[in-house]
Amino acid sequence: MATRCYKIIVSIIFICSIGFTHAQYDDLKFDHLGNVRALASRSVTAMVQDQKGFLWFGTPDGLLRYDGYEIKMYKNEVGNANSLSDNNIRDLAVDTLGNIWIATQGGGLNQFITEKNKFVRYQNDPKDKNSLSGNATWSLMVDSKNNVWIGTWSNGLNMFDQNTGKFERQFTDFTEPILTIYEDSRGVIWAPINGLASYNPQTGETNYYNANTFDSNGLASSDVRVISEDGEGTLWIGTESTGLYSLLIEENEFQRYTTESDSLNITSSNAIYDIHIDENGAIWLATGNGIDIWDKPQGRTYHYKKNEADPYSLSNNSPRVIFKDRSGTVWIGNEGAMINKLLDKKNFKTYRHDPLNPNSLSNNVIRALYEDDQGLIWVGTQAGGLNVLNRETGEVKRFPSDTTLGIYVDHPQISAIYKDESGIMWVGTWGGGIYKLEVAQNRTTIYKHDPRNANSVPDDRIQMFHKDRFGDFWVGTENGLARFEPGSGKWRKFIGIKGSTIQGKAFKEEKDGTLWVGTWHGLNRIGVNRNDVKTYTHNPDDWHSLSSDHVISLHHDGSGHLWVGTFGGGFNKFDIQHERFTGYFEKDGLPNNVIYGILEDENNNLWLSTNNGLSQFNPTTEEFRNYDSSEGLQGNEFYWGAAYKNADGSLMFGGVNGLNIFFPSEITNNTIVPPIVISDFLIYNKPVSIGQDSILQKSITYTDDITISYKQAVITFNYAALNYNHSEKNQYAYVLEGFEDNWNDVGNKRTATYTNLDPGEYVFRVKGSNNDNIWNEKGIMLSLTVTPPFWRTWWFYIICAISAGSMFYGLIKFRERGLKRDKQALQRSIDEAYAEVENQKRAIAEQREKEKERIWTDQGMVRLGEVLSRSKDDIEELCHNVLKTLVDLMEVQVAAIYLAHENEEGQTVLVQRSAYGYDKSQQEFEPGMGLVGECYKENEVNYLTDLPPGYLNITSGLGNSSPSSLLLIPLAYEDIIIGVMEIASFQEIEVYKMGMVKIFSERLTTAINTTLLGEKTKKLLEDSKIKAEELAVREEELKQNLEEMEAIHEDRDRKTKELEETIKKLEETIKKLEEEIKRLKNTH
Secondary structure: OHHHHHHHHHHHHHOOOOOOOOOOOOOOOEEEHHHOHHHOOOOOOEEEEOOOOOEEEEEOOEEEEEOOOOEEEEOOOOOOOOOOOOOOEEEEEEOOOOOEEEEEOOOOEEEEEOOOOEEEEEOOOOOOOOOOOOOOEEEEEEOOOOOEEEEEOOOOEEEEEOOOOEEEEEOOOOOOOOOOOEEOOOOOEEEOOOOEEEEOOOOOOEEEEOHHHHHHHOOOHHHEEEEEEOOOOEEEEEEOOOOEEEEEOOOOEEEEEOOOOOOOOOOOOOOEEEEEEOOOOOEEEEEEOEEEEEEOOOOEEEEEOOOOOOOOOOOOOOEEEEEEOOOOOEEEEEOOOOOEEEOOOOOOEEEOOOOOOOOOOOOOOEEEEEEOOOOOEEEEEOOOOEEEEOOOOOOEEEOOOOOOOOOOOOOOOEEEEEEOOOOOEEEEEEOOOEEEEEOOOOEEEEEOOOOOOOOOOOOOEEEEEEEOOOOOEEEEEOOEEEEEEOOOOEEEEEOOOOOOOEEEEEEEEOOOOOEEEEEOOEEEEEOOOOOOEEEEOOOOOOOOOOOOOOEEEEEEOOOOEEEEEEEOOOEEEEEOOOOEEEEEOHHHOOOOOEEEEEEEOOOOOEEEEEEOEEEEEEOOOOEEEEEOHHHOOOOOOEEEEEEEEOOOOOEEEEEOOEEEEEOHHHOOOOOOOOOEEEEEEEEOOEEOOEOOOOOEOOOHHHOOEEEEEOOOOEEEEEEEEOOOOOHHHOOEEEEEEOOOOOOEEEEOOOEEEEEOOOOEEEEEEEEEEOOOOOEEEEEEEEEEEEEOOHHHOHHHHHHHHHHHHHHHHHHHHHHHHHHOOOOOHHHHHHHHHHHHHHHHHHHHHOOHHHHHHHHHHHHHHHHHHHHHHHOOOOHHHHHHHHHHHHHHHHOOOEEEEEEEEEOOOOOEEEEEEEEEOOOOOOOEEOOOOHHHHHHHHHOOOEEEOOOOOOOOOEEEOOEEEOOOEEEEEEEEEOOEEEEEEEEEEOOOOOHHHHHHHHHHHHHHHHHHHHHHHHHHHHHHHOOOHHHHHHHHHHHHHHHHHHHHHHHHHHOOOOHHHHHHHHHHHHHHHHHHHHHHHHHHHHHO
C-alpha cells in the first residue's frame, strides 16, 4: 500500500514538464446583464452598434438602446406614426449615417433616425411596385454602397436605394423565408434562396448552390440561419438542423460539420444560429447547445454551456446572436434569457472546486500555496485537505488522507506548506499540528502540541514555516514562534516577542539574517543574535508610525524597504534605515484596507490581495490599479497567507472561491479611448422631448447648443463613456464653463445637475475614462444659453427708461397746464420757459445731442431775453436787435419782422419794421398776399424748403444766391396777430431751432405789444408828468419781473412758487396799468 502511495505522488510530480499554457479561449467568463431590468429575461434577436457607440438590441418586445448602464426602450405607440411599427423585431442593421434599420415580423421595415429620435416606416403598398414586397421582414444587411437589403418571410428579397427612396424587388417568386443576407469581400450578395444563392449587383449574375448541385451536401433554404466569411475567403453557413457548412467559393467545394460526422468536435449541436469570426481566425458558433469556439489556427475547440455551479457561465444553452463591439467586447444574445457579456478576464487563470469534476480542487477556500522544484503547485484548502495541481494539464490530485499509507495528510484544514532542501515536505494544519512527509522513506511524522511537554510545538494552529540562513527552522503558530531541533526532535519556543500570535505569512528575513515578524500586536525586528528584539506599534499621535498593530503580511524589497500589510489599517512602507512608516489607504486608491498577501513581480510592482479584490501598486508612482471578480479573479475576497511567487515569475493568490495564477506581464489594460456622449437632458428631473416647440430640435446626443429660460431652474445632464468593458469602473469629470473654474472629478457618477443659473452663456464639458483609467481628454461639449426674465432684458430697460421719462414728462406737463394762463402772454412765456427747464430734466436720459440742443435753446432764450430787456423804449431798435441776435444764434443768413398797421385808408397792412441780411423789394403786404400775408391770415407757422423762384436773393461773399429754407412765424398776442417774423437760410433750419423761435415769438409779441403800448403811454403822459413817472415805476416793476423769470432757470426747486408770485404781481401791475391808461384816456 505504501508503495502504491509513493507511485501516485511520483506520477503526479513527473507526469508533466514545467510550463504553463495560456489558451486565449480557455476559461472564458460571462457577465449576466440581469441587473439591467429591461434585459433580465428578454430574448435577443439582433445586436448592432451605432456611430456614437450605443448598443442596440432587437427583441420580440421592442428595440433597446444600451449605454453600459441603462436601457432606453422603444416600442409601438398606438396612434403615433413616428413610433416603431411592430414590437417583434427580427433583425437590425446600421447604415453609414448611423441610422438603425429594423426588420419587424409583421410591421414591415423601420428606419430609426437617431438624430431626430423618430421612426420612419416602410411598408407594402399593393398599388406601388416600388414599395416593400411584404411586411413580414426577417433579415437585414446594409451593403458597402449603403443600400439596405431586406429578406422577407415569403415575398422574396428587396433592395432599398436610400438615394431614390425606392425598393427594388428580387426573387419575388421565391416564397420561402429568407432568414439571413450577407455581402462578401467581393461585394457579392448571398442569401438562402433555392438552397443558397449568390447575386452580383455589378453584373447581375446569379448562382445557386443546392442539393441538385452538391448531392447530399446540399442546403435547404429555410434551414440556413447565418452566413459569414473568414479571412481566407471561405464562406461559412450555419443551419438550424443540419450543422455547419464551409464553401470554398472559387472551387465550388462544400464541407459539412455535424455532431455525428465531425471528428474535430467543432460543434456541440447541429443547430447553428450565428457565426462570428474573430481577428485571430477563430470561429465562434451560437448553437442549440451553448457557445462553441473553434480556434482554427491552433486546431483546438472549446465548448461553453450553462453551469449551475459557475456564476460566470452562460445564462442558458440557447444563444442566438454573437456580436463584437468596437472595443472588442463580445456579446451573446440568448433566447429566453438575459444577455451575456464576455468578461475581460485579464489572463487571470482560475482554479476552483467543481462538484462534477473529481480533478478539480477539493475545496474553494485556499489557505496555503507552494510550488515545488518540479513546478507542481501544492494547495492547502480550508476544508478539503491538501491538493496538488498540474498547471500544464489543469489536473488536480487530492493528497492521500488514508492513515494506513506511509505518506498521508488526514487533516482537512491546511494552513502552511514548505519543502526543505532535503526534500522533506512540511504541512501545517489549523488544529491538527504539523505533518512531516518524508517521501523517500515513505514516512509521515506528526508534531502536535502537548501541554505537558514544554519542548512540543507551541500550538496546533500553524501559520508558516521558514528556514533561516543559519539553518534554524522556524514555525509560526497562534501561540508564538518556535525553532525546531532536528537532532532531538524538540521545539524551542521563542519568548522574545510580546503577544506573539503569528499572523498569516508575516515573516521575512533580510540578507544579514535579521527577521521581521508580524503579530496581532505590532511589527517585530529580531536581530541576528536573536536576543535583540524591537517592536513597532501604532501611535495615534505620530503619522509616521505603523498604521495598525494587526500585522498580517510582509514583503522585503531590494531597495531597503519593508512593506507591511495590516488587517483594517491599510498598507505601509517602512523605511528601515530611518524607521519611518508611510501609510496607504482606501482614500489613496487601495480597494480595501485588509492586506492578506504581498508579492513583487519582475517589474518591481507589488501585488496585494485584499478583501475587495487584487491591487497592483507601483512604488515609484504610488499608483494603484485594482482588479475584481468581474475581471477574472476567483472572487473579491482573498485569504490569509495564500500568496506565492513561482519560479517562472507567475503569481498565485488564494481566496474564498478558488485560486488565481497569472503572469503580471500578461495582465494587459484596455487602451481604447471611450467615446463620450450626453445621453439625456432633464429639466426638473423630467426628460426633455424632441419637437418643434421644444428646447431640443434633435436628440441631445446630436445637439451642440441649447437655450433655456431662467425659469427652468433645475437642469440635469446624463452622460456616459461608451466603454462596455467593466463600464462600472469608468470614471468621469465635468465642468460648466462660465459657472465654475475647476473640473468636478465625480468618480463613476454619470449625472450633473445645476440649479438657478444666472442668465448668460455657458459651455458644459464632460470627459471620461475606460475601466483601465484611459481618458478621453477631449470629451464632449455643449453650449448652454440661459435667457433672462423680461425685466432683465435690454429692451425692458429701455422701455422702463422711456416710461419713466414719459411719466415724469406727463407730470411736468400736468403741473405746467395748471400754471398756464392763456390771457397773459407773459404767463404763457413763463410757462414755456418752465417747460424748457423741465425738458432739461428729461433730456438727462437722452442722447448728448439732445442735451446740446437744450443748452442751445436755454442760452438762446437768455440772450433774446436780454435783448428784450435792453430794447424796451424803441420798437425799431427792439426789432433790429432781436433779428441781429436771431441771425447770429440760429446761423441763418436773413431775417425780417413785419408788423400790422392801419394805412391812411384804414386798411390793415403788414409793414416791414426791420430786416437783417438782405434787400427785399417788397416791404409791405396785405393780409393773404404772398407768403408773409398768408402766414398772417392763417395764423400758422410755415416752413418751406422749396421757395418760389425769385422770391428772395441773399447777397454774400459768394454773390447773389437764393435761400434753401424759409421760416414764417406769426406774432400773436391774446389770439390777435400783430405781425409776422421771416427767417431764411442756405441750409435747412433744425427743428429744435424752429421750436425755440416759435416759443420766443410769444415773448417777442408781448415785448412788441408792451413797447408799442409804452410808446402810446409815453405820448399820453407827456401832458401829465406825474402820471408818466408813475407809469415809469410800473415799467420798472415789469423789468424786475422779467429778471425774476431768469432766476427761475437757476433755481428749479423754487421756481413754481416764484412763478406764481411773479404772475400774481404781473397781473396786479398790468391791471393797475390798464386802469391808469384807461383813466388817462378819459382824462384827455
